[in-house]
Amino acid sequence: MFPTNAQTQRPPINRRGFLTGALGVATLGAFSSTIVSCGSSTAPAATGGLKDFTYLSYLPMETLSVAPELLADAGGYFAEQGLKVTFQTTKGSPQALQTLISGVAPLTRVGAIDLMTAAADGQPLVNVGSIVRGSSIRTLYSKDHPLEKPEDFLGTTMGVPSEGGTSDKSLSLMLHKAGFDPSEVKRQVVGLGPGTFELVKRGDIVGYMVSIDQSIVASQQFEGEAAVFDAGDSVRADAQVYTATKEGLEEHGDDIRKYLAAIHDATQAIVDDEELDGVLETMRSKYSFASLDDDTVAKESLRQSRNLWTAKGTQPLLQTVEEYWVEGYEELVDAGMIPAGSDPKQWMDNSYLPASK
Incomplete structure (x- = not known):
């Protein structure tokens, strides 16, 4: 205790x-x-x-x-x-x-x-x-466009909190380790508030990268619509x-x-x-x-x-x-x-x- x-x-x-x-x-x-x-x-x-x-x-x-x-x-x-x-x-x-x-x-x-x-x-x-x-970074996405494995990211635009930051680099490394060219996923800098999910629903981005607690909050707020991708511990770096x-x-x-x-x-x-x-x-x-x-x-x-x-x-x-x-x-x-x-x-x-x- x-x-x-x-x-x-x-x-x-x-x-x-x-x-x-x-x-x-x-x-x-x-x-x-x-x-x-x-x-x-x-x-x-x-x-x-x-x-x-x-x-x-x-x-x-x-x-x-x-x-x-x-x-x-x-x-x-x-x-x-x-x-x-x-x-x-x-x-x-x-x-x-x-x-x-x-x-x-x-x-x-x-x-x-x-x-x-x-x-x-x-x-x-x-x-x-x-x-x-x-990975302590979670990718929030819409169930209408699932992101359940690395290949699902290809040809999309992903929201990241900063250009060249940890989320951006970890996404590239995850894709490379899975055998894909990271350049096949475009990046767009977005905010991290709940309103960002509206960009996903509109199709402007396929998902965005957030912290663990933010992913849980957003999943509750958009229950039935949002889901979370977790890269796990597959990448040592x-x-x-x-x-x-x-x-x-x-x-x-x-x-x-x-x-x-x-x-x-x-x-x-x-x-x-x-x-x-x-x-x-x-x-x-x-x-x-x-x-x-x-x-x-x-x-x-x-x-x-x-x-x-x-x-x-x-x-x-x-x-x-x-x-x-x-x-x-x-x-x-x-x-x-x-x-x-x-x-x-x-x-x-x-x-x-x-x-x-």
Whole structure:
């Protein structure tokens, strides 16, 4: 059973909304972001002094795809590590990596495809922890035009959240591994709101790529019309990893260790809470959005996520398995997405993770 705040001596945190604003970044030009300040005002910030730490999220924070972050904040895990975390939202993984490399923040989470593509191009990036093993991207489509296998995608236009982002690249890799030319599927950048399904119904796009919880919400909203394609774990490179630069590790290594320790403990709490009632209560004490507030959607989303975080119970949390990492690199080389000749083991480092228990 998930411990209560009283049992863990964590102070209760009142629900509060997100603070939305624009952050000017000189090295990147005008940069739009969502800022969420984390850490209770009654926690050690007032006495012990929490250290500021900025985390770049390529996903909006109003999704259970970032459940470990939400729980680490609302449950006091960041504060226990002495951190006051700010979530800075970017417009997709390309901007997250650009912002990371510019030195604005020390840590982000992107697809393994994105990290390897950039690292093979000479960017000094390091995978310091694998959070998702397998595809966490779902393709929402109309039952009038089923997408049940890779060949069903051919000759269509697919909606993606950003050009050249994780979803776009994972689609290409899935098609290539199935033996098809990715160029046979056109891409169109679309929003991720429920209204996007109207584009599918009109035939403008055949489907669009969303997070797990968004796919569940849309399937409920368009019950009888919508269905979901899941690429599963057939592609090794379709994983998500916490990413830092080599310079960032030198400068912020201790804080990155603390951040990952908090994420590890929060993720473990979600895994351990079989019924998920305790972790949901804690997250809802501070956050509120559609998929979190709906019990059915939230629990199904977290159940699917638990399987991805643990590789269906076969891998320790956050640890990158070297064999799988190398296989992912070889997939990308074979697909012509990155050149051969690199040692992908130089792009991973498990030493910033808490010791396995």
